[in-house]
Amino acid sequence: MKQRIRDIIQYKTYAELKAESQRYYLGFLWWLIEPVIYMLVFYFVFGILFQRGTEDFVVFLLTGLVFWHWFQSTVMQGVDTLQANRVLYNQVFVPKYLFPAVVMLKNSAKFGVVLAVLLLFLLVYGINPSAPWFTALPVLAVGGAFIAGTTALVAAITPFVPDLRVLIENGMRALLFMSGIFYDINSFQTPYRIVFELNPVALLIDNLRSVLLRNQFPDWGELAAVFLLATVLGLAGLALMRANESRYAKIAY
Amino acid sequence: MPTDAPVVSLRSVGVCYRSRGRLLGGATEYWALSDVSFDVYPGETIGIVGRNGAGKTTLLKAIAGIIEPDQGSIAREEINLSMLSLQVGFLPQLSGRENAILSGMLLGLDRNAAEHRVADIEAFADLGGHFNEPLATYSSGMRARLGFSCALHSTADVLLIDEVLGVGDQNFRVKSNAAIKDLIRSNRTVLLASHNLATIRELCDRVVWIDNGRVRAAAATGEVLDEYMQ
Numbered sequence: 404m405k406q407r408i409r410d411i412i413q414y415k416t417y418a419e420l421k422a423e424s425q426r427y428y429l430g431f432l433w434w435l436i437e438p439v440i441y442m443l444v445f446y447f448v449f450g451i452l453f454q455r456g457t458e459d460f461v462v463f464l465l466t467g468l469v470f471w472h473w474f475q476s477t478v479m480q481g482v483d484t485l486q487a488n489r490v491l492y493n494q495v496f497v498p499k500y501l502f503p504a505v506v507m508l509k510n511s512a513k514f515g516v517v518l519a520v521l522l523l524f525l526l527v528y529g530i531n532p533s534a535p536w537f538t539a540l541p542v543l544a545v546g547g548a549f550i551a552g553t554t555a556l557v558a559a560i561t562p563f564v565p566d567l568r569v570l571i572e573n574g575m576r577a578l579l580f581m582s583g584i585f586y587d588i589n590s591f592q593t594p595y596r597i598v599f600e601l602n603p604v605a606l607l608i609d610n611l612r613s614v615l616l617r618n619q620f621p622d623w624g625e626l627a628a629v630f631l632l633a634t635v636l637g638l639a640g641l642a643l644m645r646a647n648e649s650r651y652a653k654i655a656y
Numbered sequence: 657m658p659t660d661a662p663v664v665s666l667r668s669v670g671v672c673y674r675s676r677g678r679l680l681g682g683a684t685e686y687w688a689l690s691d692v693s694f695d696v697y698p699g700e701t702i703g704i705v706g707r708n709g710a711g712k713t714t715l716l717k718a719i720a721g722i723i724e725p726d727q728g729s730i731a732r733e734e735i736n737l738s739m740l741s742l743q744v745g746f747l748p749q750l751s752g753r754e755n756a757i758l759s760g761m762l763l764g765l766d767r768n769a770a771e772h773r774v775a776d777i778e779a780f781a782d783l784g785g786h787f788n789e790p791l792a793t794y795s796s797g798m799r800a801r802l803g804f805s806c807a808l809h810s811t812a813d814v815l816l817i818d819e820v821l822g823v824g825d826q827n828f829r830v831k832s833n834a835a836i837k838d839l840i841r842s843n844r845t846v847l848l849a850s851h852n853l854a855t856i857r858e859l860c861d862r863v864v865w866i867d868n869g870r871v872r873a874a875a876a877t878g879e880v881l882d883e884y885m886q
Contacts (some may be wrong), residue, residue: 410767414758415745422749425790494741495762496721565676649724652717653673 414500416508423509434513435520442468449585458617462528466615467608469521469583473514474550474604475575480506481554482571485562485651493652500643503558507551519545525615535614538621542614546607548633555640559647562654565636578604603629662695663733663814663845664719667692669686670727671714671869688714689869690727696814696847701840703860703877705851705884711869712849734750738764738812742823743803748792752802753854755791759806773809775793780835781805782828797824804832814845819852 409601421552442465484493484502492499493621526532561567581598582588588609599605606625612621644651671689673704696702696719704712717723718730720739740883745762746755756777760770778787780799783794791799800823817840823832840846840859856863856877863880865873873880 407761407764407766410759411758414761415765418747418750418754418758422747425749491745491762492724493717494739494744495764497762497796630809653671655673655675 412504415505419509434516438472438517465611467516470608470611471584477510478553480560481558482553482568484558502553525601533618535618535620539614542610542621545630549603549629551559552633552637555597555635562651660698663698663735664696666733667693668728669725671718672726687869692871692876698845700861701846701859703856703863710866712866713818716818720816734811735814737814737817738810740807742807749790752787756806763810770877777805778808800824801828808835817848819850
């Protein structure tokens, strides 16, 4: 990647983060408030109304939601990012991967803040960090790779197939309910387990819980499989953007 | 006519816009350009004239590489070529200074060069203390001044200019007009699309007349303009 493009990605990420924090009275506090509100809703419904609350339900739920929020917001912004920047790439030639890259970096920075608060909360809650805690890093790295790959692919395709946006929205809703965010996927027996074993989001959330809450090391085989999938999705997205580099500017939205 | 090799060569270039197909009622095609051929030599200024919708902007975009021709080919020398667009990549929440840096990078500079250039842009735009305020607080005239100043300080060897002469209030209009004319008269290669025939006559060595996506005439300025005005 050329240095200039890297500079643009960096500067644009900084600019968009700054833009977001300046748009509202509470500024970047929203990066914390918004996920907290989001989590409170789920806690109220599943923890209180449905009384699914086992002893550690709060930390269990928060860990799942934090990852889900990172995944969902990044991918959905990826869907719209090329259309949102069409004025720009109609004025100058820029490689299109620049836009999903900015979306990924921007949301990861916001995720970093929320993650720090989650870890702090876990410590206050009384969870003792031990050796497996540090393997959260590779789990999150694979999670980030999967989000980046998915985002690149949806960003590349949706400008040509706008109907996909509707499908992706509904796919997201299905994933929200089928990724074990507010229940433990390990409590299901075969044949239903297959729903989770083939679902990268469910595997990532389960592994994150293993290392942060259950004092267990991640399932490296699962992580390797998800990473492989992430690489395939990402490369497909990049190849598509590259092959259509000068066609995006001609799409009439 | 210069004797060097051309910096840009267009051969039978066609650009087609397709409306997206629907389940009921298929896609439609619209050829914005067809069979356009001409060469651009280093240092010359070419005027592009034609009615609204004739294909002038499409032509500049194709030369800039923003869109790719569906037919024919465009050969470019290894040169720095850029379309002189106004307000490229501007974000309302960033200050004038930050927008100038981002815009510079988008127009082809690396970060260092873009930061170096800011002082010149600040001086030319003459926005005083507003230069460090968010763009969202600017009037449209101030925005235009900043946008023009950023574009003006482009360092590209080949400039593609799409009707961006003179912006802002009377004073700035005179100043920006003079500046862009200086820029065009400098050693650079320029393609200038404009409806202002007086400017074309004043600045251009040659004129390409685009009509309905095709080259209607391409020759010395006086010759083409006389025909165009009939």
